[in-house]
Each structure stands twice: as structure tokens, then as C-alpha cells.
Amino acid sequence: xxxxxxxxxxxxxxxxxxxxxxxxxxxxxxxxxxxxxxxxxxxxxxxxxxxxxxxxxxxxxxxxxxxxxxxxxxxxxxxxxxxxxxxxxxxxxxxxxxxxxxxxxxxxxxxxxxxxxxxxxxxxxxxxxxxxxxxxxxxxxxxxxxxxxxxxxxxxxxxxxxxxxxxxxxxxxxxxxxxxxxxxxxxxxxxxxxxxxxxxxxxxxxxxxxxxxxxxxxxxxxxxxxxxxxxxxxxxxxxxxxxxxxxxxxxxxxxxxxxxxxxxxxxxxxxxxxxxxxxxxxxxxxxxxxxxxxxx
Amino acid sequence: xxxxxxxxxxxxxxxxxxxxxxxxxxxxxxxxxxxxxxxxxxxxxxxxxxxxxxxxxxxxxxxxxxxxxxxxxxxxxxxxxxxxxxxxxxxxxxxxxxxxxxxxxxxxxxxxxxxxxxxxxxxxxxxxxxxxxxxxxxxxxxxxxxxxxxxxxxxxxxxxxxxxxxxxxxxxxxxxxxxxxxxxxxxxxxxxxxxxxxxxxxxxxxxxxxxxxxxxxxxxxxxxxxxxxxxxxxxxxxxxxxxxxxxxxxxxxxxxxxxxxxxxxxxxxxxxxxxxxxxxxxxxxxxxxxxxxxxxxxxxxxxxxxxx
Numbered sequence: 154x155x156x157x158x159x160x161x162x163x164x165x166x167x168x169x170x171x172x173x174x175x176x177x178x179x180x181x182x183x184x185x186x187x188x189x190x191x192x193x194x195x196x197x198x199x200x201x202x203x204x205x206x207x208x209x210x211x212x213x214x215x216x217x218x219x220x221x222x223x224x225x226x227x228x229x230x231x232x233x234x235x236x237x238x239x240x241x242x243x244x245x246x247x248x249x250x251x252x253x254x255x256x257x258x259x260x261x262x263x264x265x266x267x268x269x270x271x272x273x274x275x276x277x278x279x280x281x282x283x284x285x286x287x288x289x290x291x292x293x294x295x296x297x298x299x300x301x302x303x304x305x306x307x308x309x310x311x312x313x314x315x316x317x318x319x320x321x322x323x324x325x326x327x328x329x330x331x332x333x334x335x336x337x338x339x340x341x342x343x344x345x346x347x348x349x350x351x352x353x354x355x356x357x358x359x360x361x362x363x364x365x366x367x368x369x370x371x372x373x374x375x376x377x378x379x380x381x382x383x384x385x386x387x388x389x390x391x392x393x394x395x396x397x398x399x400x401x402x403x404x405x406x407x408x409x410x411x412x413x414x415x416x417x418x419x420x421x422x423x424x425x426x427x428x429x430x431x432x433x434x435x436x437x438x439x440x441x442x443x444x445x446x447x448x449x
Numbered sequence: 450x451x452x453x454x455x456x457x458x459x460x461x462x463x464x465x466x467x468x469x470x471x472x473x474x475x476x477x478x479x480x481x482x483x484x485x486x487x488x489x490x491x492x493x494x495x496x497x498x499x500x501x502x503x504x505x506x507x508x509x510x511x512x513x514x515x516x517x518x519x520x521x522x523x524x525x526x527x528x529x530x531x532x533x534x535x536x537x538x539x540x541x542x543x544x545x546x547x548x549x550x551x552x553x554x555x556x557x558x559x560x561x562x563x564x565x566x567x568x569x570x571x572x573x574x575x576x577x578x579x580x581x582x583x584x585x586x587x588x589x590x591x592x593x594x595x596x597x598x599x600x601x602x603x604x605x606x607x608x609x610x611x612x613x614x615x616x617x618x619x620x621x622x623x624x625x626x627x628x629x630x631x632x633x634x635x636x637x638x639x640x641x642x643x644x645x646x647x648x649x650x651x652x653x654x655x656x657x658x659x660x661x662x663x664x665x666x667x668x669x670x671x672x673x674x675x676x677x678x679x680x681x682x683x684x685x686x687x688x689x690x691x692x693x694x695x696x697x698x699x700x701x702x703x704x705x706x707x708x709x710x711x712x713x714x715x716x717x718x719x720x721x722x723x724x725x726x727x728x729x730x731x732x733x734x735x736x737x738x739x740x741x742x743x744x745x746x747x748x749x750x751x752x753x754x755x756x757x
Contacts, residue, residue, distance in 0.1 A: 234711050235711065235712055237518075237711075237712030238711035238712045240712075241711065241712050241713055241714050242711075244714050245714065245715055264714050264717070317601060318601055320601055320602045325687075325708050325709070326516075326517055326518040326709065326712070327708070327709065327711060327712035331518075332518070343516060343519065346514075346528070346688065346689060346690035346691075347688055347690050347698075348688060349602075349604065349686050349687050349688045349698050350687040350688065350689070350700070350708070351687070352682075352708065360602075360604070363591075363592065363595075364595075364601060364602045365601070366601045366602075367601075367602065
């Protein structure tokens with residue numbers, strides 16, 4: 154009896170689950186079809202794994218889309234999880250190209266057993282410091298920014314804002330943005346342990362958009378109307394708003410170079426992909442997705 | 450059991466051979482399970498022991514700074530261990546009383562039809578992927594809690610506890626209900642015959658009789674909570690700091706392993722440190738299981754609890 158009952162129950166549960174799955178499948182079906190149709194043809198052994206920085210990922214993704222339109226037999230998979238991840242994947246042999254929003258560290262270079270890594274400078278990105286749109290603060294100096302992120306300033310009041318605790322958003326330690334910010338803004342000092350670690354640029358935007366007292370840093374291309382980008386000044390010089398013009402002209406202080414790495418000289422598909430990226434068309438795409446091209 | 454019937458229907462030699470075969474297959478399966486467990490533990494130790502020549506076990510467990518990217522890197526796992534404990538204890542405090550109450554209602558008070566429907570729905574809850582729980586926690590629960598407690602950020606141990614409690618409820622309810630229904634009918638009848646009310650019978654006879662099974666159910670729920678990764682990663686706030694209250698952001702052991710594993714190089718120091726964390730987690734769950742066994746080892750437990 155009992156057995157039959159549990160059986161019946163399980164069946165009922167399974168039926169419900171299947172029903173729900175169907176409903177969800179109905180919603181997401183189209184995209185999946187699209188994805189599989191673009192991945193279908195692969196006679197030519199064109200399979201390229203591009204892994205690394207979430208900042209560089211939009212560029213690589215846009216390149217990959219154009220590239221696969223040109224060469225429909227090729228298949229390029231772009232995964233954005235963090236610069237450290239990409240470099241580790243390159244060392245471990247699970248990626249063909251690593252994307253990084255910082256230069257490769259000496260210790261990382263040492264870990265390549267065989268051929269040494271080769272570096273490609275693909276564009277420049279500006280870093281934008283963001284707060285909630287309702288926050289009265291409009292600008293910060295780099296020194297103030299450092300004090301916030303090292304935990305010396307913990308209340309907006311100290312900066313002339315509301316009397317509220319600052320919620321500090323940082324990135325995961327695998328992020329190149331995390332490393333760049335630490336080197337450039339914190340001058341090598343440690344982040345405050347109170348800093349919350351977000352897994353991606355968009356996660357920072359989302360969190361800051363929801364919390365009035367939050368502060369975070371993101372790649373400029375991720376800046377949208379839900380958050381406010383702060384103007385920055387360095388060494389008491391004039392305030393500069395974050396934008397492409399100010400970043401390209403070198404006025405905006407928080408800019409860093411973006412790279413791709415391969416093991417040894419790239420061959421075959423990797424070579425073709427990088428050549429496309431650094432061509433005029435590829436660099437035009439860099440501009441279009443919101444970065445500053447490496448080659449004018 | 451039932452051998453006799455088999456002998457009548459099948460020729461006399463076959464059943465013995467057949468039974469032996471089945472027996473051996475079952476032995477092999479059971480043996481494999483144990484072997485796999487040992488292999489997992491062996492692998493964890495092999496990959497993780499190296500870290501303890503870099504930091505002492507004491508500094509690893511009691512150190513308060515987890516900075517894998519600085520030079521020299523620091524591996525103090527206390528913030529992560531405490532984070533895991535905060536979230537798990539919170540989830541337990543919420544899920545166990547609710548879960549057992551629901552199970553008591555289902556087993557003792559609910560009309561049969563309602564019970565079937567509710568059990569099916571609760572078991573369905575167990576089938577929802579954890580990332581979906583995390584997503585709902587992030588977009589629906591967190592803003593609500595932020596309003597309710599007037600917090601500047603709702604991504605904290607408390608929110609994570611609620612999400613985890615929701616996730617471990619199906620386990621607790623489902624097992625508790627099974628345990629309660631196995632309490633012999635005679636117990637209830639005897640109690641009712643002596644003039645006890647239904648409520649008194651439930652509270653003083655049925656629940657004590659099922660005690661060990663209920664403890665096992667709670668422990669399995671806790672096990673589910675402490676091992677959960679994805680949902681916690683999304684709602685716990687992810688600050689690697691020593692939490693002082695339930696409204697502080699925390700990072701759990703599992704979330705930290707998941708977030709940092711990708712950036713490690715096989716065999717590197719950071720990689721070993723993450724496996725070291727795996728060992729710590731393994732030991733914690735081992736202790737929980739061990740306690741369950743002790744708590745469930747009285748006479749009734751021998752009858753029922755150990756089958757769970």
C-alpha cells in the first residue's frame with residue numbers, strides 16, 4: 154500500500170515537473186534553436202575556446218559573431234569568468250586564447266611549461282566608478298576612492314553625502330579589473346575585508362542599481378542609466394567625467410589596456426581570429442561595443 | 450522471504466544460483482559506494498595536504514585573512530568557515546521547526562487528498578535547480594527584506610539562510626512525514642483509548658516515538674544547507690570578512706571554492722588551498738553525520754532511524 158502511494162506521489166510530482174519544464178521550454182525555445190543552428194556546421198576542425206576577462210568578453214563575443222558570419226564552418230566559444238580564470242585555462246590547456254584586462258604576471262608566465270605566451274594588445278578600456286543615481290555625491294578624488302576601498306572612509310557623511318554606511322562592491326580576485334584597481338587606485342594595499350565580491354561587471358551594476366549607499370567599479374562600456382558614473386580627479390587636478398572622449402584623450406585617469414594571449418605564436422583559426430580582431434573591421438567592432446581601439 | 454514461492458514456480462536449482470548472483474551484485478554495488486567514498490577522501494587529501502606545509506593547520510582554520518592573490522598569499526579560512534556556519538545555523542533554525550510542523554500536519558491532521566497533493570508539491574520543490582532559488586532570492590526576497598528591516602543591503606547571511614531554509618524544507622518534510630507515518634498505529638490507539646486528545650497523542654506519543662527519525666531528517670536538511678553553493682553565492686553578499694551578525698555579508702566555503710576554482714592552476718598553492726577547504730567541509734559534514742548516528746542510536750532508532 155505504502156509503496157504504491159509513494160509511487161503515485163512520485164508520478165504526480167514527476168508529471169508536475171515535466172509540465173513546468175514544458176512551459177519553460179516554450180519560452181526559451183527560440184533562442185536555443187538559434188544557438189544550435191549557428192553551431193551546426195563544423196566540417197573544418199574550427200573549434201576555438203576563448204576564455205577570460207568579463208571586460209574583454211563583449212569584444213571577443215562581437216568579433217566571434219562577425220567572424221562566424223564570414224566563416225560559418227568555424228565555431229568560437231567565448232566564456233567570460235575573469236582574467237585569472239582565462240590565464241589559468243591557457244596554462245591548463247583548456248583554452249586556445251586567454252582574454253585579460255591586465256598584463257600577465259611574471260609568476261603566471263613562469264607556469265607555462267612549454268612555449269611561452271604571446272601577448273596581443275587589442276584595445277583600451279576606461280574604468281568607471283559608479284554609485285546609485287540618488288546618491289548626492291558627484292565626484293571623488295583618487296585618494297578618497299582609495300580610502301573608501303581600503304576601509305578608512307566608511308560613511309558617505311565623511312565625503313559630504315548622506316549619513317549612511319558605504320556598501321563597497323569589489324570584484325572576485327580572479328578579475329583583472331580587481332587587480333588593476335588594486336594596483337592603480339589602492340597602490341597595492343589590500344581591499345577592506347568588508348568589500349563584497351561580485352562575479353562580473355554586470356553583477357556590480359545590478360547591485361549598485363538596487364542599493365542607494367553602494368559604490369562599485371566597472372568597465373565603462375557597462376555604464377547604463379540605472380547607475381551614476383562619478384567624475385574623478387587625480388592629484389588635485391580638474392574633475393574628469395568618465396566617457397570615451399576623455400578616456401581616449403588620456404584625460405580620464407582610470408584606463409587600462411586589454412589583452413589576448415596565446416601559447417606560442419597562434420596558428421590556424423586562432424591566428425585568423427586575432428588577425429580579424431586587429432584588422433580595421435575588428436577594431437571598428439571594439440569601438441562599437443564601447444571600448445577604445447588599439448589601432449586607429 | 451518469498452523463496453518458497455519462487456521454488457514452486459522456477460526449477461529447483463535456479464533460484465539458489467540466481468539469489469547468489471543477486472547477492473553478489475548487491476555486495477559489489479555496496480562495496481563500490483564505500484570505495485568511491487574512500488577515493489574521494491583520498492583524492493581530497495592528496496590534492497589538499499600540500500597547503501598545510503605552507504600554512505599550519507591551526508593558521509589555516511583560525512586565520513582571518515583569505516587573500517590568495519597577494520604576495521605572499523594568505524590562506525586563513527576562518528571567515529569562510531564562520532560564514533558557512535552562520536548561514537547553516539540560520540537555515541536550520543528556520544527550516545527545522547517549520548519542516549517538522551508541516552510534516553506533523555501532513556501525517557496527523559491533513560485529510561488524505563490534501564496530504565497527497567501537498568506531498569507531491571513539496572517533493573516538486575526539491576526538484577527546482579538551486580540557481581533558480583538563488584535568482585528568486587536575489588530579485589524577489591532581497592528587495593523585500595531590504596524594505597522590511599530597513600537595511601542598506603539585503604545580501605547577507607540572513608537572506609541566504611531563508612533561501613537555504615526553503616531549499617532544505619522538502620528534504621525535512623518528506624523524511625519527517627515518512628517517519629511519522631511509520632509510528633505503529635497501536636501507539637495512537639492506546640493513547641486515544643486512555644482518554645488523551647488527538648493533540649496530546651501527537652505531541653506526547655507520536656513525536657517522541659519518531660524522535661530519532663526526526664533528528665535524522667533535520668540532519669539531512671542541514672547537510673543539504675551546508676553543501677549548497679550556487680544559491681548562497683548569489684544572495685549571501687560575498688564579503689570575505691568575519692561576520693558579527695546575521696545581517697553581515699558572508700562568503701561560505703562552498704561559494705568560495707566555486708568562485709575561485711576557475712582561476713587556479715592545477716597543483717598550485719591556491720588550488721591546494723581550495724582542496725584544503727574541501728577537506729574542512731568534508732570533516733564538518735562527517736561530524737554532522739556522526740552526531741546523527743549517535744543521536745539516532747537508541748532502541749527506537751535501531752528500528753527505524755538507521756534505515757534513513
